[in-house]
Amino acid sequence: xxxxxxxxxxxxxxxxxxxxxxxxxxxxxxxxxxxxxxxxxxxxxxxxxxxxxxxxxxxxxxxxxxxxxxxxxxxxxxxxxxxxxxxxxxxxxxxxxxxxxxxxxxxxxxxxxxxxxxxxxxxxxxxxxxxxxxxxxxxxxxxxxxxxxxxxxxxxxxxxxxxxxxxxxxxxxxxxxxxxxxxxxxxxxxxxxxxxxxxxxxxxxxxxxxxxxxxxxxxxxxxxxxxxxxxxxxxxxxxxxxxxxxxxxxxxxxxxxxxxxxxxxxxxxxxxxxxxxxxxxxxxxxxxxxxxxxxxxxxxxxxxxxxxxxxxxxxxxxxxxxxxxxxxxxxxxxxxxxxx
Amino acid sequence: xxxxxxxxxxxxxxxxxxxxxxxxxxxxxxxxxxxxxxxxxxxxxxxxxxxxxxxxxxxxxxxxxxxxxxxxxxxxxxxxxxxxxxxxxxxxxxxxxxxxxxxxxxxxxxxxxxxxxxxxxxxxxxxxxxxxxxxxxxxxxxxxxxxxxxxxxxxxxxxxxxxxxxxxxxxxxxxxxxxxxxxxxxxxxxxxxxxxxxxxxxxxxxxxxxxxxxxxxxxxxxxxxxxxxxxxxxxxxxxxxxxxxxxxxxxxxxxxxxxxxxxxxxxxxxxxxxxxxxxxxxxxxxxxxxxxxxxxxxxxxxxxxxxxxxxxxxxxxxxxxxxxxxxxxxxxxxxxxxxxxxxxxxxxxxxxxxxxxxxxxxxxxxxxxxxxxx
Numbered sequence: 039x040x041x042x043x044x045x046x047x048x049x050x051x052x053x054x055x056x057x058x059x060x061x062x063x064x065x066x067x068x069x070x071x072x073x074x075x076x077x078x079x080x081x082x083x084x085x086x087x088x089x090x091x092x093x094x095x096x097x098x099x100x101x102x103x104x105x106x107x108x109x110x111x112x113x114x115x116x117x118x119x120x121x122x123x124x125x126x127x128x129x130x131x132x133x134x135x136x137x138x139x140x141x142x143x144x145x146x147x148x149x150x151x152x153x154x155x156x157x158x159x160x161x162x163x164x165x166x167x168x169x170x171x172x173x174x175x176x177x178x179x180x181x182x183x184x185x186x187x188x189x190x191x192x193x194x195x196x197x198x199x200x201x202x203x204x205x206x207x208x209x210x211x212x213x214x215x216x217x218x219x220x221x222x223x224x225x226x227x228x229x230x231x232x233x234x235x236x237x238x239x240x241x242x243x244x245x246x247x248x249x250x251x252x253x254x255x256x257x258x259x260x261x262x263x264x265x266x267x268x269x270x271x272x273x274x275x276x277x278x279x280x281x282x283x284x285x286x287x288x289x290x291x292x293x294x295x296x297x298x299x300x301x302x303x304x305x306x307x308x309x310x311x312x313x314x315x316x317x318x319x320x321x322x323x324x325x326x327x328x329x330x331x332x333x334x335x336x337x338x339x340x341x342x343x344x345x346x347x348x349x350x351x352x353x354x355x356x357x358x359x360x361x362x363x364x365x366x367x368x369x370x371x372x373x374x375x376x377x378x
Numbered sequence: 379x380x381x382x383x384x385x386x387x388x389x390x391x392x393x394x395x396x397x398x399x400x401x402x403x404x405x406x407x408x409x410x411x412x413x414x415x416x417x418x419x420x421x422x423x424x425x426x427x428x429x430x431x432x433x434x435x436x437x438x439x440x441x442x443x444x445x446x447x448x449x450x451x452x453x454x455x456x457x458x459x460x461x462x463x464x465x466x467x468x469x470x471x472x473x474x475x476x477x478x479x480x481x482x483x484x485x486x487x488x489x490x491x492x493x494x495x496x497x498x499x500x501x502x503x504x505x506x507x508x509x510x511x512x513x514x515x516x517x518x519x520x521x522x523x524x525x526x527x528x529x530x531x532x533x534x535x536x537x538x539x540x541x542x543x544x545x546x547x548x549x550x551x552x553x554x555x556x557x558x559x560x561x562x563x564x565x566x567x568x569x570x571x572x573x574x575x576x577x578x579x580x581x582x583x584x585x586x587x588x589x590x591x592x593x594x595x596x597x598x599x600x601x602x603x604x605x606x607x608x609x610x611x612x613x614x615x616x617x618x619x620x621x622x623x624x625x626x627x628x629x630x631x632x633x634x635x636x637x638x639x640x641x642x643x644x645x646x647x648x649x650x651x652x653x654x655x656x657x658x659x660x661x662x663x664x665x666x667x668x669x670x671x672x673x674x675x676x677x678x679x680x681x682x683x684x685x686x687x688x689x690x691x692x693x694x695x696x697x698x699x700x701x702x703x704x705x706x707x708x709x710x711x712x713x714x715x716x717x718x719x720x721x722x723x724x725x726x727x728x729x730x731x732x733x734x735x736x737x738x739x740x741x742x743x744x745x746x747x748x749x750x751x752x
Contacts, residue, residue, distance in 0.1 A: 090594050116596035124587030130396045131389065142385030143595045187591075 043226035048098030058084040060249035071221035073240030074230045077354045081249040119188035119196035123203045129173025144191035158186035178209030198229040234335040252342040268304045269333045270311035275324035386605025408621040429456040429473035431464045436484035451512035474499045560625040561712040562685040571614040574672040576655030581668045634719030647708040649736035656743035679705040
């Protein structure tokens with residue numbers, strides 16, 4: 039058995055003249071939590087659909103859990119789990135009936151079905167809600183029910199397509215704790231997200247933009263090696279003018295205004311942050327403070343994008359919701375395994 | 379495989395049961411429709427307000443008028459004192475039929491030459507036809523010379539024993555509309571269920587995003603399709619049974635032919651209409667769209683198939699159009715089996731068009747269905 043859960047070579051999909059996915063080489067190790075990032079229309083969904091065996095690649099090849107995508111798409115389908123951002127629940131079925139339906143569809147043997155459903159209810163913390171209609175559940179519960187429906191046949195690999203879109207921050211944290219634990223227990227998880235704080239919780243990140251994989255690796259390594267930019271934040275008396283001045287400066291890769299602050303991504307080899315402040319002061323702009331900060335995943339992502347597109351991509355990422363909420367938090371210490 | 383198919387069917391039934399309103403509607407709409415069409419929409423016009431200009435003052439004339447009253451087609455409400463008054467009452471719409479009995483009626487009757495004039499307001503052709511037929515039949519019984527004319531003044535006919543009355547009376551001696559319409563309603567019902575309900579059940583899954591999950595799942599397309607078709611067919615057959623029961627026990631519609639044959643041949647009809655339902659689902663983004671589109675397919679079927687109006691009376695173009703509508707043929711099948719009690723040998727001419735329609739439309743729809751899942 040291959041150590042890779044997903045492996046593609048030159049995976050390409052064209053729709054007419056448009057190349058939605060362009061020569062993708064994706065490598066997902068077994069048991070890792072892989073974050074698949076990119077703005078809308080970057081090719082995430084098309085890639086996911088090919089990996090799920092429902093869309094035939096135009097070129098290239100791919101294996102999912104060792105199964106060839108081109109030759110045995112039906113086997114791929116029954117081996118993986120999939121959860122879409124729309125949750126795909128039947129609102130007029132109860133929690134138990136939803137699980138039972140997916141269990142039958144994924145051919146969980148009749149003998150183990152009851153036990154499996156009970157297990158999923160525990161996993162999703164849905165105890166006592168078996169007879170409640172799925173349509174009456176709140177966002178967080180719906181999300182966890184959708185996840186347990188995707189897990190009901192105990193796939194070794196699950197694809198989560200923006201599983202936290204439109205869910206409140208607390209539920210998002212709970213959800214991420216849950217999938218982090220699943221990954222730690224050996225389930226491979228490929229998750230797409232727009233939330234940069236969520237991306238930081240992944241073992242590996244893959245950035246896709248305009249159909250191409252522009253970077254792949256652990257968040258820390260991407261930050262230190264691939265990125266190689268310094269980032270600093272400052273508070274100035276006239277933030278608008280400060281941003282304008284900095285934007286014209288060669289040593290500055292990008293300037294972003296965040297609230298009252300100015301965030302500066304420096305070009306490689308640029309002077310230290312203090313030098314930036316001095317330069318601004320020399321132009322008559324008061325700088326209250328300046329400090330170097332950790333690059334965010336958003337910074338990373340945007341850094342891969344052409345200079346002229348940076349602002350637009352940031353805007354896009356924001357619009358979709360880089361809305362606060364902080365990190366995902368880890369699994370509770372000493373919690374029993376989810377799947378046994 | 380059977381597991382997955384069974385899973386979908388079970389799910390469809392849970393959804394059906396849970397949507398109490400839909401289930402109630404599915405079973406009681408047929409009954410409501412039967413009552414509306416069987417009672418309210420009555421193409422036999424009875425109790426037509428009638429004015430009489432009686433000039434003979436004879437016992438024979440009174441007997442004749444009683445016969446008119448007893449037929450229930452005519453309600454003799456007014457007596458006119460002059461031809462002009464009679465004409466005015468018809469012009470004003472107070473009366474729809476005028477009966478003129480000449481002064482020498484009794485003597486003429488004795489000679490076998492009695493002539494009675496019946497004036498009919500033909501602005502409503504249904505009333506006119508019914509009244510004229512009834513009057514003609516009455517006159518024929520009494521060997522009367524009957525002169526009917528419409529309010530336009532044209533002299534229409536002298537009564538001979540009218541052949542057409544006898545012909546229509548074969549399968550429906552009392553000319554009750556319900557008997558003619560009720561079997562047709564079964565066709566309309568099956569069509570409604572197999573087109574609208576089928577389309578809605580697919581579109582709803584797409585709208586809710588559950589279709590996406592099914593596509594990613596190991597379910598094969600044919601399993602999904604069959605999983606939707608089987609419950610739909612069962613509902614349609616349930617409605618048909620309900621309609622037949624009410625038709626038979628409430629409206630005294632005779633069931634002369636084989637019910638088994640009727641149920642089997644209905645499948646041939648629904649083969650095509652299910653295909654239409656699937657095509658409608660492929661063309662609609664939302665449930666309301668699907669409902670409107672389905673409704674669009676009903677209109678020509680209801681009006682052109684001969685459900686309400688006889689095809690024979692339509693212009694040539696409409697008749698050609700009617701020949702392309704499956705309901706046209708299915709109605710012949712239902713009426714043939716239910717009212718006439720005929721078997722396969724007489725139904726062939728209506729069966730092969732249904733088979734062709736079914737084969738073409740269903741194949742097209744399955745191809746479209748496969749495509750929308752990609």
